[in-house]
Amino acid sequence: MRILFSGGATATTFQHSSSKRAAMGNVSISFEYPWLLLLGLAIPLLWLTSFRALAMLGHGRRLAALLFRSIVLLLLILAMAGIQWVWISEKMTVVYLLDQSDSIARGKRDIMLNYAIESVQQHRQDLRGDRSGLIVFGREAAIEFPPYDDDLPVVRGVESYLGRTDATNLEAALKLAQAAFPEDAAKRVVILTDGVETLGSAAPVAQAMAEAGIGIDVVPISLAAKSEILVEKIDLPANIRQGQPFETRIVIHRYQEDGERPVVGRLQLKRKVGHREQILLDQRVELDQSVNVFPIRDTIDQPAGYTYRAEFIPDDSDDDALQQNNRADAVTYIRGKGRVLLIEDWNAPGEFGALVEALRRSDIEVDVQSSDQLFTSLAELQAYDCVILAGVPRSSGDTAQAIANFSDEQIEMLVRNTEYIGSGLIMLGGPNALGAGGWANTAMEKAMPVDFQIKNKKIEAVGALAMILHASEIAQGNYWQKRIGQAALEVLGPMDYCGVLQYGSLGDSWLWGGNQGMLRVGPNRAAMVSRMRRMTPGDMPDFQPAMQLALRSLVATPASIKHMIIISDGDPTPPAGGILTQFSSNQIKISTVAVGAHGPAGHQTLQKIATTTGGNYYVATNPAALPKIFQREAMRVSRPLVYEPDGGLLPQLSYPHEIVQGLPRELPNLAGFVLTSLKDSPLVQVPIRSSNPTEPENQTVLATWEYGAGRTAVFASDVGQRWAGEWTAWSGYDQFFSQLVRWAMRPTTSEAKFTVATHVVDGRVDVVVNALDQDDEFLNFLDLQAIAVGPDLQPLPLVMRQAAPGRYVGAFEADGAGSYLVNVLPGPGMAPLTTGASVPFSDEYRVRRTNLPMLEQLAGLEPPGGVAGHLSQSLDAQSLQELLQHNTYRGGLPRAMSMQDIWPWCLVLGAVCLWGDIFVRRVAVDYAFPLKWLLQRLRPGLSAHDAARSQRLQSLKSKKNQISGELQQAKAATRFEALQPAEGDSLEDAGAGQSASARESRPTSPPKMAQQAEQDGYTARLLAAKKAAQRKSNEQR
Template sequence: MFGFRLAFEFPGYLWLLIGIPFLWWGSFRALAPLGFFRRWLALFFRTLVLTGLVLALAGVQLVWTSDRVTVMYLLDQSESIPEAKRQLMLDYVIRNVSRHRDVAREDRAGIIVFGREATIEIPPFDDNIPKIRRLESYIGRRDATSLESALVLAQAAMPADTSRRLVIVTDGNENLGDGQKLAARLAESGIGIDVVPIVLESKAEVLVEKVDLPSDIRKGQPFEARVVVNAYTDGEDAPPVQGRLQVTRLNSEASESSGREELLLDQPTTLKSGKNVFSLQDQIDQPAPYTYKARFVPDESFDDGIKENNEASAYTYIRGQGRVLLIEDFSNRGQYDLMAQRLRTANIEVVIRPSDQLFGSLAELQAYDAVILAGVPRVSGDAGDTIVTFDDDKVDMLVRNTQRLGAGLLMIGGPEAFGAGGWTGTKLEEAMPVDFQVKNKKVEAVGALAMIMHACEMAQGNYWQKVIANSALEQLGPVDEAGVLHWNMAGDSWLWGGSNGLLPVGPNKPAMLAAVRRMTPGDMPAFDNSMRMAAASLKRSNASMKHCIIISDGDPSPPTGSTIAAFRDNKITISTVAVAGHGTTGSNRLRDIATQTGGKYYEVRNAKALPRIFQREARRVARPLVYENASGVAPEIVYPHPALEGIDTLLPPITGFVLTQTKNSPLAQVLIRSPLPVEEENSTILAVWNYGLGRTAVLTTDSGGRWAQSWNDWGDYDKFFSQTVRWLMRPTGDTGKFDLATQVRDGQVQVVVSALDKEDAFLNFLDMNASAVGPEMQDIPLQMQQTAPGRYVGSFPADQAGSYFVNISPQAGSAPLTTGVTVPYSEEFRVRDTNQALLDALAKSKPSGGSEGQVTEPLAAESMDDVVGHDAFRTGLALARSMRDAWPWFVFVACCLFLGDVMVRRVAISFDWVGRLFATPGNESQEAPSRLKALQERKQALGESIDRRRAAVRFEPEPEADASSIQGKASAAKDRKDRSDLPKTRPSDAPASLTPQPDAKTYTERLLEAKRRARKDKEE
């Protein structure tokens, strides 16, 4: 049902309507000459004009009201709600809408689901909810409950032209946002809130709260660890919970063979209702990062409702001497043993780890003050099933460890390092003082790569073809050339570049990647034609390194001998990849192609290995980035630096290094440069700079294994590497009297630093530089503020499970304070009881113009009928209003009426026709003569009036006037003529003697008489 009324935005202007009586008082007498009817019509128009303008000034609005109701059901889908309850929610909504929605009133209903985020499952529409079996919307992670996000989305989704009500189905355990505060704002908008509680049915719950470790654990010093376990039971008389408590210690550095995890405690435990604290004595003798884990396993499953909150962990790091992690290529182990030995001699602890046993988390890197990548390519290995790679997450950990946590990072060269090792374009390149891609124009087309794609009979074959092509293109530099050959119904053809097929990657990379996404390789019948096309294009290329990759199942017929010779004669290698091969024949065919051209053969059974293979093969075209000189060149120190203090300016000769490009930044310092090649920006041997809170450096030659063998007997070898590494390392000196503590509370990690000087006096007004890194390597802002003498406090949100790392530089010259905080599970699993207080507060939010909401019975299978009987579409809310400004129309109508007022006053209109409409036919003949007679009389009167006016302006001289008088009068006439040029006056202003006489002769008669008298006087 709809209603209509007027409203005003500025009602104070309505007082101007009291001017209407004054308008009538001033206009009634002034409009009297218009006659009775026209005067009243003009007054009517003027009244309407004034009224319209006043209403426009008051902001008149048209308001429609409606009693239709829109109900949005907000369903909590977080992890704290069991799956059975989620299905029960959906059944309740379907039945409640079908029972209570008023079809005639066209009520609407919709569904919003929420967890950490909220999304619309069914938008509000005027029909019943369809009988769906499960919810289809994706709400992201369910490890948190954000009621606020659901309320915001619901307010935006509901139409404003209906009354609005929310029905929230939840347990009330909100851990993100502030739903109660937002509910108050919704009530001001007239939105009502009903609540359907969810009560968890388990009788008991066990929650491992935390593992508490001392903040200042020292090497070899005994300490006490405590485990806090909270037990929730159903009633005070409930029996205690029986189970086992296990505590383990994980050493992140220990090898898997020696055992990283140690069992410290495993004993039967009885939990009383409430908090239970267990103590554990321990001692750590080896510096390393450690993770303590505590887990409770109940004897009976019904004693614990949620398994995710049965485990907690804590992180600590025992710091010893300066420690360095050296990562080497697993396929070339032992090349850097000499350097590691010399560093240990200089009291630097070195841990060597091969590239196939990399760190798994940022926590492991906290045990090291610097990381050395010793000639490591990004992709290592030769066999398809043993290829390993530094994925983006590992690279990101290395960079964050330096930029945010202050560790050093050193890259050492080799034949497969820097740009030659596939590191171009990564975040690691951004962290280094040099660019890995050479931009010198003298080094053009350093590599050319042709890829031949054959539609293989493997699962998702076309998908993997595109993935591997993208992986290969990503490895190439901007000046490298690339081309893709595929077969379609028209035969073998290049995917881009026309007949040439090869184009530089730099300016064409976006178009190349787009073409690869559209590519659909066909089942080519023979290798020969496509290989001849590849050989011809690679031969025409000016690249220094030329390579071809073939991916196939081996089914096409083999190439001819002349085609193989074309590759061999032009020094073009071919690597082949057999995927879903057709038996021994197909594999042998591909193996022969690779062997005859000097390439490699890969046999792949898992398509996921394909991208790594193509990354490995794409590196071959980057080999020209390596500069080698058999006669040797002697590097020279060109910039003094603490890392080179006491070292001779001229270093022993080296026979090779990797070409790089010095970054265009004043922060990048080139310390050692080679005399060859002559381009200084490409001949860097050692460069350093500060990157974030840490330092990075590059040594483009090796440490003595291949290119720098003369350095092995160099007297300053130990000094050179030890000083360089020490300059990079995170400061490991005495941290002074700074105490760092952390705790997790209410979804926040609180960091507290206590600062004292040598005399135990408080250190105040310190400008601490602090940073934190989250579980997903994201930067988290952290600002420390002084809250008391010598006490500094900061906090940041911990809304994700995982390890958070905090690094604080308390003051200049002090070693950084580093710690880790582990959040084992989301706050979603910390609370077990229904938050009835929040649910009641939501329902009591009284909407503007309506009544408070209601809290139903808890939703359960046995009480479903009672909950469904709750009418969510009831009245009790303010009627919905739709409002539209109407003042422009009132102004327009007032302007039109003003024109009507002008017309009534200026245009005389006869309304005699109104009388004729009511006259009888007999009276018409009698009234016509009388009207004609009246017109004739009126005409005669007007004629007489005109004659009198004409006579009134005549003038005749007196009869007795003589000639002299005539002359005088003529002179007077001349004077009157002269005066006629002056401004005219009204007749009433003329002299009395000139007033014409009614009985006098005419002017002509008097003039003739005067002439006769003049003639007579002349004769006499």
């Protein structure tokens, strides 16, 4: 319950910081708990009970004390009732929402922007303090101009970054507008859109906005296309067998408004597997029907995952408004024997040839892929039952142009292929593999049974990396500095040290602050990343100071390998030769990266630094290569993870795993391996350990576990190139590695017969599985476990249920374009069913009309206490001026009401008044004293009243002195004085003489009583005179 007391004629002016006039608003007072105001009846009771109790204070002080107490009680009651100020504003805020999705032509987007700018210019009332704002949206929404009290700037185009615009998300735009509105004004949104939503639902949000008092106007955008061509799909059979001919069909739709005129163009169909692409069809065709179907015969001889792509290119561009819907993809898988993909370092081709031949001798098909020609989609990986990373580093190469690395997306594909699709994943060791190859802190490390970082302080596997960042003059220099710093930090382990030097207003300094240069990464990783995200290095004038700081800190750091990286344009003053010599003598190598260098001189400076200290020199012409370079160089500090003890080491069987089943108990010696740390999980199994080092968690040679739907394994040594030389001549070489690969591979055989098919319908993928046994009888009541993976590599829920005998169905939403992969597990020990579905393009590119019913629904919403919105006619160049006549700043909306609690101030004021009550009761103050003092200063002469008072006081003072003298005399008269002893012959004579003398000097009683009576008379007269003086003074007042 709330009671509002409005000051009808009261107005308050609010002044904006821009010094423009703001709106006038009514000021009111409201109470959150008005029933507590009844406590005000206690104030009269306070007076009745306290008036007599305070009588001793006098009349004035008693009234003051009661007044203070009443004010304290009143303020306390107001605070308890929740007193508030209420402002009712006449301001209006209008925010325009502009649809920037791909379904709206660019020309119309410019018209929409001009409409918003001119509408604000014509109708916004500056004196009222109206505000305007602009929000643009596609797949996401962004604020182009926040609401402020001025016209929208005249701009040529939208500047906000919206990311992908292949969808319309009006819901996100409405939510953003509602959050952006100020509270002190009436609110209205003006929506300019075609109304075709492909993401979210605007209706519930619009309803909530209307209930909150926000008005909604709508300006429709027409989508009427004269002609449009749409490649709907490629229809592939559900069960394609190896070597069996089949028919695929391409379905193309033609939309026209001006009749049935045929559209002529070229139709292409390509089939792709890995990096190999084959053109199956390339010919001119004529689209003479609304729906055109083109059948094509094909045969697939090799098991693999195949991607088909069909594309139609019209001869006349006017026949097709959108090009994004002219392509369609389809995916199919041909099953065969188990296949393995082995990825090797492109700098060492054929290094694992012996392993490849050993697997092929064991009847395992192996495809070899170089690290500079990697897969580009999850669909390519799905064709393989196991992937082997054969001693390959994450980044490799010696020049900026020749560096190849696994991107974050490719690493994610490898992990998802195991976790969700069930493929095996094996990592083989080597000098540039595992933690020594830059794989730490990646999704790959999470999928492996071991960590690639050493957390044991007893093992001296510590490196130190210093970085000097000076790249601010390249395009987006600060952005790339943050990227490369974080990329290098990802490679470092928790025991490693890292430091970053930058140039700022105080000169060269460590990014971590103070004198702390090289810090251990483990406990500081999160803080380091945070600092890197906020750093803004300046233009460094001289290399020498920064290099001296780095040298001093690196020398003092307890690390076995130390390295430094400099990124610069080469413009700073070159360092002295002496400091480069000190780096070399301390075995600290410096690698340099030249970006946007200032001519040959800059290149020479950076190249000399790298050459003198033994580092690498890079010239980066593309900033995108910088993170790869820094990851490559940061790997140098991971070299302590390579463990090569003198005399080698003896691997030992430690667990009866099926990988080592049938092998001899004694394994050949190894010359070394890469140190790792076992994950703390009961699922991890360690079939082979090393005899040393002594720490069990770092003795792992072979570790395995199950990860999601698949299996992963790590063999920390190589397969014969450097450390396992004795293994290549070992009789169990082929058996061991073939058993390792077969254990990791997903099952490829099944006693049952399964077929799986997918169908894309209205943004949804339907999955159908048919199950038969060997006798072609239906398999019922199976517990099928299924999962789908979207183009963004994120899992999608997929539940399979039995719909008929031997038939199981499921579905998942597919709202984005791209390839969707499906994996169905029929049961334990049975081969998984893998398939795919392709959504050729977003719903944004389908041929549709303006969704007028939905727009009418939005405009028809009526806010409480207001009127419904306005639906205009469609906006185009011809109707622009007419639409501008409509006032978007009109009334018809509830006025904005803003409140501010003032009860805290009541409590503060009550505390002050309480102190006043205490002061009045405890302290008696002569309130006339200041006036008297002032009058005396202004008139130095005494007034008659003051002279009389002074004379009386002087008389009293004289009388007091007289009485004091008489009292002193009386005291002197009664004072005892000792007598001199009389001379005599004996003690008795002297005593007799003393006694007689005392008797003679003893005073008699009557004189003493007369003296006391006289003294009492003096005191009484003195008191009487004082009282008389006080009465006279009071009468004169």
